[in-house]
Amino acid sequence: MSSAALVELRDVVVGYGELPILTGVDLRIDTGEIVSVIGGSGSGKSTLLRAMVGLLEPAAGAVCLFGQDLYATRPRSRGRLLSRVGVLFQSDALFSSMSVLDNVMFPGRKLTDLPDAVIQELALIELARLGVADLAERMPQEISGGQAKRVALARANVLAPELVFCDEPTSSLDPINAAVLGREFTRLRDDQGSTVILVTHDMEMVRTLSDRTVVLAAGGICAVGTPATLERSEDLDVQALFHGEPTRESQESKRA
Numbered sequence: 410m411s412s413a414a415l416v417e418l419r420d421v422v423v424g425y426g427e428l429p430i431l432t433g434v435d436l437r438i439d440t441g442e443i444v445s446v447i448g449g450s451g452s453g454k455s456t457l458l459r460a461m462v463g464l465l466e467p468a469a470g471a472v473c474l475f476g477q478d479l480y481a482t483r484p485r486s487r488g489r490l491l492s493r494v495g496v497l498f499q500s501d502a503l504f505s506s507m508s509v510l511d512n513v514m515f516p517g518r519k520l521t522d523l524p525d526a527v528i529q530e531l532a533l534i535e536l537a538r539l540g541v542a543d544l545a546e547r548m549p550q551e552i553s554g555g556q557a558k559r560v561a562l563a564r565a566n567v568l569a570p571e572l573v574f575c576d577e578p579t580s581s582l583d584p585i586n587a588a589v590l591g592r593e594f595t596r597l598r599d600d601q602g603s604t605v606i607l608v609t610h611d612m613e614m615v616r617t618l619s620d621r622t623v624v625l626a627a628g629g630i631c632a633v634g635t636p637a638t639l640e641r642s643e644d645l646d647v648q649a650l651f652h653g654e655p656t657r658e659s660q661e662s663k664r665a
């Protein structure tokens with residue numbers, strides 16, 4: 410039998426109330442991959458991410474992290490599973506009443522029994538790695554959007570999680586900040602051995618960083634593959650995302 414995947418979704422149906430957004434989702438993600446999730450606006454990327462980080466229980470199917478069914482485990486075990494996961498949300502979600510340093514220390518204080526001095530050291534190391542250690546004493550309202558993304562990534566990574574989920578990490582970022590985050594994702598995979606799952610519209614990031622890409626369309630996963638393979642896909646939804654619009658050849662061959 411093959412070893413447990415880091416993330417495994419089996420026949421997942423997920424949505425809001427009675428309304429399914431995604432159905433029949435099967436996906437396996439292994440250690441040490443950067444996986445991007447792409448799709449048109451409203452295709453369900455953030456919905457899928459919420460289901461994978463324990464925030465949105467599927468109506469059917471199973472979401473397993475580290476081989477355990479996230480929604481079938483008791484709250485305490487679920488907490489332990491989630492302590493191995495870092496999340497960077499779309500809107501950064503830094504706590505506005507806490508300094509930058511306290512924000513980055515938060516996961517260590519909430520999820521571990523480590524002494525505060527150790528957590529502070531870890532937080533300062535992460536802030537320094539992302540080039541924002543000098544902002545440690547500031548409040549989130551006193552830093553720029555690009556700086557907030559770096560701080561949010563420092564917070565997501567402060568406990569060196571095995572799995573890092575990021576929702577639109579580079580949206581509205583200038584090229585320099587986007588490059589800093591891109592390098593950090595590669596470092597997480599190559600030096601820390603983490604798996605990084607990126608929900609993104611940033612096709613440059615998809616092409617240059619991801620080992621595999623998951624494409625969402627029409628209420629489910631329509632393709633999974635390396636960016637190079639998907640680049641040549643004849644699927645019209647995939648073409649629209651990679652090339653802006655489907656090529657005439659593919660439309661004609663589809664029709665034939």
Ligand SMILES: Nc1ncnc2c1ncn2[C@@H]1O[C@H](COP(=O)(O)OP(=O)(O)OP(=O)(O)O)[C@@H](O)[C@H]1O
Nearest residue numbers: 425430448449450451452453454455456457608610
């Ligand atoms: N809390 C909610 N309640 C009801 N419907 C929702 C909720 N959040 C999202 N939706 C709907 O679910 C669908 C998928 O939304 P989702 O945010 O997952 O898309 P997305 O692919 O991440 O989009 P974008 O690229 O625009 O961020 C959309 O039709 C959206 O309107």
